[in-house]
Amino acid sequence: MKLYGYFRSSAAYRVRIALNLKGVEYETVPVHLLKDGGQQFSDSYKALNPTALVPTLVDGDLAIGQSMAILEYLEETHPEPALLPTDPxxxxxxRAIAQTIACDIHPLNNLRVLKHLKHGLGVDEDTKNAWYRHWIDVGLTSVEAMLAGHPATGRFCHGDQVTLADVLLVPQVFNARRFECDLSAMPTVTRIVDACSELDAFVQAEPARQPDATD
Amino acid sequence: MKLYGYFRSSAAYRVRIALNLKGVEYETVPVHLLKDGGQQFSDSYKALNPTALVPTLVDGDLAIGQSMAILEYLEETHPEPALLPTDPxxxxxxRAIAQTIACDIHPLNNLRVLKHLKHGLGVDEDTKNAWYRHWIDVGLTSVEAMLAGHPATGRFCHGDQVTLADVLLVPQVFNARRFECDLSAMPTVTRIVDACSELDAFVQAEPARQPDATD
Structure with missing residues (x-):
């Protein structure tokens, strides 16, 4: 398999974690989101993924975009270890925890949106950063409420085994910390992220450890 | 089952279509997103769904938020007719087509984001509407590229049977038309939406036909 991504993309980070957890060998194909006006806009990349977003997973003849679709595909084709429980x-x-991050936090804060805020709406750097922190705060506050005190929450988001909820949570919290968001009101979130950080599959997927990482 | 939603919410609209396609009886519980400062922010609703977003599907003791999580749950618990193909x-x-809509179009344009643009960033009505149309244009252009000329595209997004891709596409195009977006460069998208509009499950799910609909 080949994973087209960018070291800082949190959607690519999710897929790296899942590939590592499932022990799937893959080749990294860097797509630099800033160089050359954004390599994701090249004709060759858009032929692979018309959304011009990363990541894209290529498995033989098949190219899949959208990290949640990729994660479900990996779950179906490489079921062990399972990243979804067995009961509906x-x-x-x-999936609801994962989608809260995938739909309600990340898309509001990804690079193309921040660029559009700046160049399309003309907002200044401080307003842009406040926007970023606002959606992380709203989103992770609701994730905390979904986790704290829920009987199914364990060492990880759902019981004591890693699931897709953890796979989504860790990159989002990584971004939150990078932007110096205040996570003090989210003790369950940070406890679970710390537990994940003890696992090699999560550590090896960190942005700084990728072949295309720069400062 | 009970579906907590709002007639104009396109995420609730998706779930209504799927419930209708699968022939599942359900009770509508209206959550008015504008009245009373937003009924989704009430303590009783947030106890059910901490994200304070609609829809929430309640099935016995279980309350599920996030439309994509609900759709996957319905697919697992009411597998006929299938809304996902059998091959991975x-x-x-x-799922990639569905997630492109669920992640990359809708969350940028939902009510809370438009409100935040207006009250948080102070943008005017024209700028807000341009923002709305921009993300629909970018998103549906990529959906058109995923569909047009792809060998798997048929009468519907994937072959000649309705799938989750169609379930997501129809409410998004409904919104696009409501905001008078130019869809002339998206002939495959509009052809498929027209085909869906011939099916009663889609028609009965339309916003104007819901018990909480107002002008």
């Missing part, structure tokens, strides 16, 4: 209610809870 | 590659394609 548990699967729904894990 | 096809499932990945359908």
């Amino acid at each position: 209610a548990g699967r729904a809870r894990v | 590659a096809g499932r990945a394609r359908v």
